[in-house]
Amino acid sequence: MGCDVVMAGGDPATIAAVLERWEAAFSLFRPESELSCVNRSPAPVLVVSPLFARAVEVALDVAAATEGLVDLTLCGRWPEVVVSGGLLFRPPGLALDLNGVVKGLAVDEAAAVLDGPGFVSVGGDLAVRGPVDVALPAGGAIRVVSGGLATSGTASRGAHLVDTATGSASASCWEQVTASGASCLDADVTAKAGFLLGERGPDWLDARGIPGRFVSIDGEIVENRVWHQAEVPACT
Amino acid sequence: MKENSRIERARRRAHAAKMWLGALTALVFGVAFVGAKTHAPGHAKGKAKPLGAPSSFEHAVRRSAVQGGQIAPPAQPPAVSSSTS
Numbered sequence: 001m002g003c004d005v006v007m008a009g010g011d012p013a014t015i016a017a018v019l020e021r022w023e024a025a026f027s028l029f030r031p032e033s034e035l036s037c038v039n040r041s042p043a044p045v046l047v048v049s050p051l052f053a054r055a056v057e058v059a060l061d062v063a064a065a066t067e068g069l070v071d072l073t074l075c076g077r078w079p080e081v082v083v084s085g086g087l088l089f090r091p092p093g094l095a096l097d098l099n100g101v102v103k104g105l106a107v108d109e110a111a112a113v114l115d116g117p118g119f120v121s122v123g124g125d126l127a128v129r130g131p132v133d134v135a136l137p138a139g140g141a142i143r144v145v146s147g148g149l150a151t152s153g154t155a156s157r158g159a160h161l162v163d164t165a166t167g168s169a170s171a172s173c174w175e176q177v178t179a180s181g182a183s184c185l186d187a188d189v190t191a192k193a194g195f196l197l198g199e200r201g202p203d204w205l206d207a208r209g210i211p212g213r214f215v216s217i218d219g220e221i222v223e224n225r226v227w228h229q230a231e232v233p234a235c236t
Numbered sequence: 237m238k239e240n241s242r243i244e245r246a247r248r249r250a251h252a253a254k255m256w257l258g259a260l261t262a263l264v265f266g267v268a269f270v271g272a273k274t275h276a277p278g279h280a281k282g283k284a285k286p287l288g289a290p291s292s293f294e295h296a297v298r299r300s301a302v303q304g305g306q307i308a309p310p311a312q313p314p315a316v317s318s319s320t321s
Contacts, residue, residue: 124319147305
């Protein structure tokens with residue numbers, strides 16, 4: 001996936017096989033990947049693999065849950081995409097980008113095949129089985145008790161997150177947003193949404209009970225209420 | 237005379253062919269008309285059923301894709317770091 005993979009608690013070859021399966025199907029940089037083939041096809045209806053259909057279903061759920069912030073069409077046309085019974089319906093020529101969900105899904109599946117307690121991290125987005133302490137952007141650390149943790153932003157790849165309202169690279173006030181989710185997928189999606197929402201990000205995550213930590217462009221760290229409550233040890 | 241007889245027979249054949257074609261056209265129209273009325277009625281003859289919600293909608297309702305995880309203060313040196321990729 002073009003990212004560093006760090007893991008503990010499982011067989012590296014098994015984890016690599018899981019990640020390679022996702023990469024082979026969804027890489028936009030491999031002309032032979034299923035996603036590349038789908039995007040090249042002018043047909044409005046296509047037969048897709050069960051893995052592809054599942055990923056599109058999840059991406060549509062994510063688009064609905066984030067009110068289109070994380071959109072597999074990158075242009076607000078996700079309601080026009082339908083997947084049913086192994087068939088993909090989409091307007092001819094409408095390209096799909098499943099990067100918003102594929103890494104999270106791949107990491108979650110890889111973590112599910114761990115032999116025991118441990119974690120899988122792909123490019124800094126991770127899923128855990130058992131508590132794992134994780135270093136955070138701009139300093140500090142947190143213990144991920146369950147689920148996943150992901151960071152989105154512009155720190156390493158520049159302005160690559162697309163604001164679907166404008167169709168151009170997002171001009172967020174944040175440099176990096178870290179979120180804790182029930183899975184790596186949840187964490188990744190909500191980190192992206194928090195980033196794209198800019199100043200409204202912390203409140204949006206709070207309203208959904210999601211811990212979020214925001215690093216602004218000038219280095220200021222903002223924790224939303226849910227994150228702050230989780231980070232402070234309970235008084236006894 | 238013989239010439240006129242041949243022309244007359246040809247006219248009769250043409251007339252008969254036109255009659256057959258007309259009858260066949262009327263028959264096809266009639267069958268199509270009855271078929272259309274039977275299979276595409278203006279009002280449903282059976283009991284109306286409610287439309288099912290799309291499966292993607294039901295899935296989204298069942299499982300929200302934005303659920304928070306569980307975090308706590310760190311207790312050990314970090315084993316891994318979270319960062320943008």
